[in-house]
Amino acid sequence: MAVPKDAIPSLSECQCQICVEILIEPVTLPCNHTLCKSCFQSTVEKANLCCPFCRRRVSSWTRYHTRRNSLVNMELWEIIQKHYPKECKLRASGQESEEIVDDYQPVRLLSKPGELRREYEEEISKVEAERRANEEEENKASEEYIQRLLAEEEEEEKRQAEKRQREMEEQLKSDEELARKLSININNFCEGSILASPLNFRKSDPVTTKPQKKSKNKQINTGDIQK
Incomplete structure:
Protein backbone atom coordinates (compact mmCIF):
# COMPACT_ATOMS: atom_id res chain seq x y z
CA MET A 1 0.00 0.00 0.00
CA ALA A 2 1.75 3.15 -1.21
CA VAL A 3 0.37 6.42 0.14
CA PRO A 4 1.85 9.83 -0.79
CA LYS A 5 3.14 11.76 2.19
CA ASP A 6 0.87 14.78 1.60
CA ALA A 7 -2.24 12.75 0.72
CA ILE A 8 -4.80 11.75 3.33
CA PRO A 9 -5.74 8.08 2.85
CA SER A 10 -9.35 7.06 3.20
CA LEU A 11 -10.40 4.91 6.10
CA SER A 12 -11.01 1.98 3.77
CA GLU A 13 -7.44 2.29 2.50
CA CYS A 14 -6.24 1.97 6.09
CA GLN A 15 -8.29 -1.13 6.69
CA CYS A 16 -6.65 -4.56 7.08
CA GLN A 17 -8.12 -7.00 4.59
CA ILE A 18 -7.58 -9.92 6.97
CA CYS A 19 -9.20 -8.75 10.21
CA VAL A 20 -11.21 -5.94 8.56
CA GLU A 21 -10.03 -3.47 11.22
CA ILE A 22 -7.86 -0.36 11.18
CA LEU A 23 -4.26 -1.23 10.32
CA ILE A 24 -2.17 -1.46 13.49
CA GLU A 25 1.58 -1.53 12.84
CA ASP A 102 -17.34 -4.75 6.95
CA ASP A 103 -18.13 -4.74 3.26
CA TYR A 104 -14.88 -6.26 2.13
CA GLN A 105 -15.26 -9.36 0.05
CA PRO A 106 -11.97 -11.27 -0.14
CA VAL A 107 -10.91 -12.49 -3.51
CA ARG A 108 -11.04 -16.24 -3.63
CA LEU A 109 -8.09 -17.72 -5.42
CA LEU A 110 -8.58 -21.16 -6.88
CA SER A 111 -5.55 -23.32 -7.41
CA LYS A 112 -4.84 -24.49 -10.90
CA PRO A 113 -4.86 -28.24 -11.57
CA GLY A 114 -1.68 -29.76 -10.19
CA GLU A 115 -0.57 -26.49 -8.55
CA LEU A 116 -0.80 -27.77 -4.98
CA ARG A 117 1.05 -30.96 -5.88
CA ARG A 118 3.75 -28.95 -7.62
CA GLU A 119 4.14 -26.68 -4.60
CA TYR A 120 4.26 -29.70 -2.33
CA GLU A 121 6.95 -31.35 -4.45
CA GLU A 122 8.90 -28.09 -4.56
CA GLU A 123 8.81 -27.85 -0.78
CA ILE A 124 9.88 -31.48 -0.47
CA SER A 125 12.75 -30.81 -2.88
CA LYS A 126 13.83 -27.76 -0.89
CA VAL A 127 13.73 -29.68 2.38
CA GLU A 128 15.71 -32.53 0.84
CA ALA A 129 18.24 -30.10 -0.62
CA GLU A 130 18.67 -28.42 2.77
CA ARG A 131 19.07 -31.83 4.42
CA ARG A 132 21.75 -32.87 1.93
CA ALA A 133 23.52 -29.53 2.32
CA ASN A 134 23.52 -29.88 6.11
CA GLU A 135 24.71 -33.48 5.86
CA GLU A 136 27.53 -32.51 3.50
CA GLU A 137 28.53 -29.68 5.80
CA GLU A 138 28.56 -32.01 8.81
CA ASN A 139 30.58 -34.62 6.90
CA LYS A 140 33.03 -31.95 5.81
CA ALA A 141 33.40 -30.71 9.38
CA SER A 142 33.90 -34.27 10.63
CA GLU A 143 36.51 -34.98 7.93
CA GLU A 144 38.38 -31.78 8.78
CA TYR A 145 38.30 -32.71 12.47
CA ILE A 146 39.61 -36.21 11.77
CA GLN A 147 42.37 -34.86 9.53
CA ARG A 148 43.36 -32.38 12.23
CA LEU A 149 43.52 -35.14 14.84
CA LEU A 150 45.62 -37.32 12.53
CA ALA A 151 47.98 -34.43 11.83
CA GLU A 152 48.35 -33.72 15.55
CA GLU A 153 48.95 -37.41 16.26
CA GLU A 154 51.55 -37.63 13.49
CA GLU A 155 53.28 -34.51 14.80
CA GLU A 156 53.32 -35.93 18.32
CA GLU A 157 54.79 -39.24 17.09
CA LYS A 158 57.45 -37.29 15.20
CA ARG A 159 58.36 -35.33 18.33
CA GLN A 160 58.53 -38.52 20.40
CA ALA A 161 60.75 -40.21 17.77
CA GLU A 162 63.09 -37.21 17.71
CA LYS A 163 63.18 -37.22 21.51
CA ARG A 164 64.04 -40.94 21.61
CA GLN A 165 66.74 -40.40 18.97
CA ARG A 166 68.31 -37.61 21.03
CA GLU A 167 68.18 -39.75 24.17
CA MET A 168 69.84 -42.66 22.33
CA GLU A 169 72.57 -40.39 20.98
CA GLU A 170 73.17 -38.92 24.44
CA GLN A 171 73.25 -42.41 25.98
CA LEU A 172 75.69 -43.63 23.31
CA LYS A 173 77.90 -40.61 23.88
CA SER A 174 77.79 -41.21 27.63
CA ASP A 175 78.67 -44.91 27.16
CA GLU A 176 81.60 -44.02 24.91
CA GLU A 177 82.89 -41.52 27.47
CA LEU A 178 82.55 -44.09 30.25
CA ALA A 179 84.35 -46.73 28.17
CA ARG A 180 87.16 -44.28 27.44
CA LYS A 181 87.60 -43.48 31.13
CA LEU A 182 87.56 -47.18 32.05
CA SER A 183 90.18 -47.89 29.40
CA ILE A 184 92.41 -45.14 30.76
CA ASN A 185 92.02 -46.39 34.33
CA ILE A 186 92.76 -49.98 33.28
CA ASN A 187 95.88 -48.92 31.41
CA ASN A 188 97.09 -46.87 34.38
CA PHE A 189 96.45 -49.77 36.73
CA CYS A 190 98.33 -52.22 34.50
CA GLU A 191 101.33 -49.91 34.21
CA GLY A 192 101.43 -49.47 37.99
CA SER A 193 101.26 -53.22 38.56
CA ILE A 194 104.13 -53.88 36.16
CA LEU A 195 106.35 -51.33 37.86
CA ALA A 196 105.60 -52.76 41.29
CA SER A 197 106.12 -56.48 40.36
CA PRO A 198 109.09 -58.59 41.93
CA LEU A 199 110.48 -59.19 38.48
CA ASN A 200 111.57 -55.61 38.30
CA PHE A 201 113.42 -55.97 41.64
CA ARG A 202 115.27 -59.12 40.39
CA LYS A 203 116.48 -57.24 37.37
CA SER A 204 118.22 -54.84 39.74
CA ASP A 205 119.99 -57.66 41.86
CA PRO A 206 123.10 -58.24 39.61
CA VAL A 207 124.25 -54.73 40.39
CA THR A 208 124.45 -55.55 44.09
CA THR A 209 125.74 -59.15 43.75
CA LYS A 210 128.71 -58.49 41.51
CA PRO A 211 130.88 -57.13 44.35
CA GLN A 212 130.11 -60.28 46.33
CA LYS A 213 131.58 -62.42 43.57
CA LYS A 214 134.70 -60.28 43.58
CA SER A 215 135.08 -60.64 47.35
CA LYS A 216 134.84 -64.38 47.04
CA ASN A 217 137.51 -64.33 44.41
CA LYS A 218 139.62 -62.25 46.69
CA GLN A 219 139.25 -64.77 49.48
CA ILE A 220 140.18 -67.58 47.18
CA ASN A 221 143.20 -65.71 46.00
CA THR A 222 144.27 -65.04 49.56
CA GLY A 223 144.11 -68.68 50.38
CA ASP A 224 146.24 -69.51 47.48
CA ILE A 225 148.90 -67.19 48.66
CA GLN A 226 148.87 -68.69 52.11
CA LYS A 227 149.27 -72.09 50.65
Whole structure:
Protein backbone atom coordinates (compact mmCIF):
# COMPACT_ATOMS: atom_id res chain seq x y z
CA MET A 1 0.00 0.00 0.00
CA ALA A 2 1.75 3.15 -1.21
CA VAL A 3 0.37 6.42 0.14
CA PRO A 4 1.85 9.83 -0.79
CA LYS A 5 3.14 11.76 2.19
CA ASP A 6 0.87 14.78 1.60
CA ALA A 7 -2.24 12.75 0.72
CA ILE A 8 -4.80 11.75 3.33
CA PRO A 9 -5.74 8.08 2.85
CA SER A 10 -9.35 7.06 3.20
CA LEU A 11 -10.40 4.91 6.10
CA SER A 12 -11.01 1.98 3.77
CA GLU A 13 -7.44 2.29 2.50
CA CYS A 14 -6.24 1.97 6.09
CA GLN A 15 -8.29 -1.13 6.69
CA CYS A 16 -6.65 -4.56 7.08
CA GLN A 17 -8.12 -7.00 4.59
CA ILE A 18 -7.58 -9.92 6.97
CA CYS A 19 -9.20 -8.75 10.21
CA VAL A 20 -11.21 -5.94 8.56
CA GLU A 21 -10.03 -3.47 11.22
CA ILE A 22 -7.86 -0.36 11.18
CA LEU A 23 -4.26 -1.23 10.32
CA ILE A 24 -2.17 -1.46 13.49
CA GLU A 25 1.58 -1.53 12.84
CA PRO A 26 1.03 -2.23 9.14
CA VAL A 27 3.37 -4.62 7.33
CA THR A 28 3.76 -4.00 3.61
CA LEU A 29 4.96 -7.09 1.76
CA PRO A 30 7.22 -7.02 -1.34
CA CYS A 31 4.09 -7.55 -3.46
CA ASN A 32 2.69 -4.26 -1.98
CA HIS A 33 -0.09 -6.02 -0.08
CA THR A 34 -0.50 -4.60 3.44
CA LEU A 35 -1.88 -6.18 6.61
CA CYS A 36 -1.65 -5.78 10.38
CA LYS A 37 1.46 -7.02 12.09
CA SER A 38 -0.64 -9.38 14.23
CA CYS A 39 -2.35 -10.74 11.10
CA PHE A 40 1.02 -11.03 9.40
CA GLN A 41 2.40 -13.06 12.30
CA SER A 42 -0.59 -15.40 12.41
CA THR A 43 -1.07 -15.92 8.65
CA VAL A 44 2.40 -15.47 7.17
CA GLU A 45 5.26 -15.67 9.65
CA LYS A 46 3.89 -18.69 11.54
CA ALA A 47 2.27 -20.38 8.56
CA ASN A 48 3.53 -20.81 5.01
CA LEU A 49 5.55 -17.59 4.54
CA CYS A 50 3.43 -16.64 1.52
CA CYS A 51 1.35 -13.55 0.88
CA PRO A 52 -2.25 -14.47 1.81
CA PHE A 53 -3.55 -12.51 -1.19
CA CYS A 54 -1.29 -13.38 -4.12
CA ARG A 55 0.59 -16.40 -2.61
CA ARG A 56 3.96 -14.87 -3.39
CA ARG A 57 6.68 -16.37 -1.22
CA VAL A 58 8.16 -13.88 1.25
CA SER A 59 10.34 -16.19 3.38
CA SER A 60 13.66 -14.45 2.67
CA TRP A 61 12.10 -11.01 3.02
CA THR A 62 10.51 -11.99 6.33
CA ARG A 63 13.72 -13.40 7.82
CA TYR A 64 15.69 -10.34 6.71
CA HIS A 65 13.33 -7.75 8.25
CA THR A 66 12.60 -9.84 11.34
CA ARG A 67 16.30 -9.92 12.22
CA ARG A 68 16.50 -6.14 11.72
CA ASN A 69 13.18 -5.42 13.45
CA SER A 70 11.99 -3.51 10.37
CA LEU A 71 8.78 -5.33 9.44
CA VAL A 72 6.46 -2.41 10.20
CA ASN A 73 5.93 0.21 7.50
CA MET A 74 6.68 3.13 9.82
CA GLU A 75 5.82 5.79 7.26
CA LEU A 76 2.32 4.40 6.75
CA TRP A 77 1.90 3.72 10.46
CA GLU A 78 2.63 7.37 11.31
CA ILE A 79 0.10 8.54 8.69
CA ILE A 80 -2.61 6.25 10.11
CA GLN A 81 -1.97 7.38 13.69
CA LYS A 82 -2.02 11.01 12.58
CA HIS A 83 -5.31 10.93 10.67
CA TYR A 84 -7.19 8.17 12.53
CA PRO A 85 -6.10 8.34 16.18
CA LYS A 86 -9.61 7.49 17.44
CA GLU A 87 -9.81 4.28 15.42
CA CYS A 88 -6.30 3.29 16.51
CA LYS A 89 -7.21 3.86 20.16
CA LEU A 90 -10.40 1.81 19.86
CA ARG A 91 -8.54 -1.03 18.16
CA ALA A 92 -5.82 -0.97 20.80
CA SER A 93 -8.47 -1.26 23.54
CA GLY A 94 -10.19 -4.15 21.76
CA GLN A 95 -13.22 -2.14 20.63
CA GLU A 96 -14.58 -1.80 17.12
CA SER A 97 -15.00 1.47 15.27
CA GLU A 98 -18.54 2.22 14.10
CA GLU A 99 -17.19 3.97 11.03
CA ILE A 100 -15.51 0.85 9.68
CA VAL A 101 -17.93 -1.06 7.49
CA ASP A 102 -17.34 -4.75 6.95
CA ASP A 103 -18.13 -4.74 3.26
CA TYR A 104 -14.88 -6.26 2.13
CA GLN A 105 -15.26 -9.36 0.05
CA PRO A 106 -11.97 -11.27 -0.14
CA VAL A 107 -10.91 -12.49 -3.51
CA ARG A 108 -11.04 -16.24 -3.63
CA LEU A 109 -8.09 -17.72 -5.42
CA LEU A 110 -8.58 -21.16 -6.88
CA SER A 111 -5.55 -23.32 -7.41
CA LYS A 112 -4.84 -24.49 -10.90
CA PRO A 113 -4.86 -28.24 -11.57
CA GLY A 114 -1.68 -29.76 -10.19
CA GLU A 115 -0.57 -26.49 -8.55
CA LEU A 116 -0.80 -27.77 -4.98
CA ARG A 117 1.05 -30.96 -5.88
CA ARG A 118 3.75 -28.95 -7.62
CA GLU A 119 4.14 -26.68 -4.60
CA TYR A 120 4.26 -29.70 -2.33
CA GLU A 121 6.95 -31.35 -4.45
CA GLU A 122 8.90 -28.09 -4.56
CA GLU A 123 8.81 -27.85 -0.78
CA ILE A 124 9.88 -31.48 -0.47
CA SER A 125 12.75 -30.81 -2.88
CA LYS A 126 13.83 -27.76 -0.89
CA VAL A 127 13.73 -29.68 2.38
CA GLU A 128 15.71 -32.53 0.84
CA ALA A 129 18.24 -30.10 -0.62
CA GLU A 130 18.67 -28.42 2.77
CA ARG A 131 19.07 -31.83 4.42
CA ARG A 132 21.75 -32.87 1.93
CA ALA A 133 23.52 -29.53 2.32
CA ASN A 134 23.52 -29.88 6.11
CA GLU A 135 24.71 -33.48 5.86
CA GLU A 136 27.53 -32.51 3.50
CA GLU A 137 28.53 -29.68 5.80
CA GLU A 138 28.56 -32.01 8.81
CA ASN A 139 30.58 -34.62 6.90
CA LYS A 140 33.03 -31.95 5.81
CA ALA A 141 33.40 -30.71 9.38
CA SER A 142 33.90 -34.27 10.63
CA GLU A 143 36.51 -34.98 7.93
CA GLU A 144 38.38 -31.78 8.78
CA TYR A 145 38.30 -32.71 12.47
CA ILE A 146 39.61 -36.21 11.77
CA GLN A 147 42.37 -34.86 9.53
CA ARG A 148 43.36 -32.38 12.23
CA LEU A 149 43.52 -35.14 14.84
CA LEU A 150 45.62 -37.32 12.53
CA ALA A 151 47.98 -34.43 11.83
CA GLU A 152 48.35 -33.72 15.55
CA GLU A 153 48.95 -37.41 16.26
CA GLU A 154 51.55 -37.63 13.49
CA GLU A 155 53.28 -34.51 14.80
CA GLU A 156 53.32 -35.93 18.32
CA GLU A 157 54.79 -39.24 17.09
CA LYS A 158 57.45 -37.29 15.20
CA ARG A 159 58.36 -35.33 18.33
CA GLN A 160 58.53 -38.52 20.40
CA ALA A 161 60.75 -40.21 17.77
CA GLU A 162 63.09 -37.21 17.71
CA LYS A 163 63.18 -37.22 21.51
CA ARG A 164 64.04 -40.94 21.61
CA GLN A 165 66.74 -40.40 18.97
CA ARG A 166 68.31 -37.61 21.03
CA GLU A 167 68.18 -39.75 24.17
CA MET A 168 69.84 -42.66 22.33
CA GLU A 169 72.57 -40.39 20.98
CA GLU A 170 73.17 -38.92 24.44
CA GLN A 171 73.25 -42.41 25.98
CA LEU A 172 75.69 -43.63 23.31
CA LYS A 173 77.90 -40.61 23.88
CA SER A 174 77.79 -41.21 27.63
CA ASP A 175 78.67 -44.91 27.16
CA GLU A 176 81.60 -44.02 24.91
CA GLU A 177 82.89 -41.52 27.47
CA LEU A 178 82.55 -44.09 30.25
CA ALA A 179 84.35 -46.73 28.17
CA ARG A 180 87.16 -44.28 27.44
CA LYS A 181 87.60 -43.48 31.13
CA LEU A 182 87.56 -47.18 32.05
CA SER A 183 90.18 -47.89 29.40
CA ILE A 184 92.41 -45.14 30.76
CA ASN A 185 92.02 -46.39 34.33
CA ILE A 186 92.76 -49.98 33.28
CA ASN A 187 95.88 -48.92 31.41
CA ASN A 188 97.09 -46.87 34.38
CA PHE A 189 96.45 -49.77 36.73
CA CYS A 190 98.33 -52.22 34.50
CA GLU A 191 101.33 -49.91 34.21
CA GLY A 192 101.43 -49.47 37.99
CA SER A 193 101.26 -53.22 38.56
CA ILE A 194 104.13 -53.88 36.16
CA LEU A 195 106.35 -51.33 37.86
CA ALA A 196 105.60 -52.76 41.29
CA SER A 197 106.12 -56.48 40.36
CA PRO A 198 109.09 -58.59 41.93
CA LEU A 199 110.48 -59.19 38.48
CA ASN A 200 111.57 -55.61 38.30
CA PHE A 201 113.42 -55.97 41.64
CA ARG A 202 115.27 -59.12 40.39
CA LYS A 203 116.48 -57.24 37.37
CA SER A 204 118.22 -54.84 39.74
CA ASP A 205 119.99 -57.66 41.86
CA PRO A 206 123.10 -58.24 39.61
CA VAL A 207 124.25 -54.73 40.39
CA THR A 208 124.45 -55.55 44.09
CA THR A 209 125.74 -59.15 43.75
CA LYS A 210 128.71 -58.49 41.51
CA PRO A 211 130.88 -57.13 44.35
CA GLN A 212 130.11 -60.28 46.33
CA LYS A 213 131.58 -62.42 43.57
CA LYS A 214 134.70 -60.28 43.58
CA SER A 215 135.08 -60.64 47.35
CA LYS A 216 134.84 -64.38 47.04
CA ASN A 217 137.51 -64.33 44.41
CA LYS A 218 139.62 -62.25 46.69
CA GLN A 219 139.25 -64.77 49.48
CA ILE A 220 140.18 -67.58 47.18
CA ASN A 221 143.20 -65.71 46.00
CA THR A 222 144.27 -65.04 49.56
CA GLY A 223 144.11 -68.68 50.38
CA ASP A 224 146.24 -69.51 47.48
CA ILE A 225 148.90 -67.19 48.66
CA GLN A 226 148.87 -68.69 52.11
CA LYS A 227 149.27 -72.09 50.65
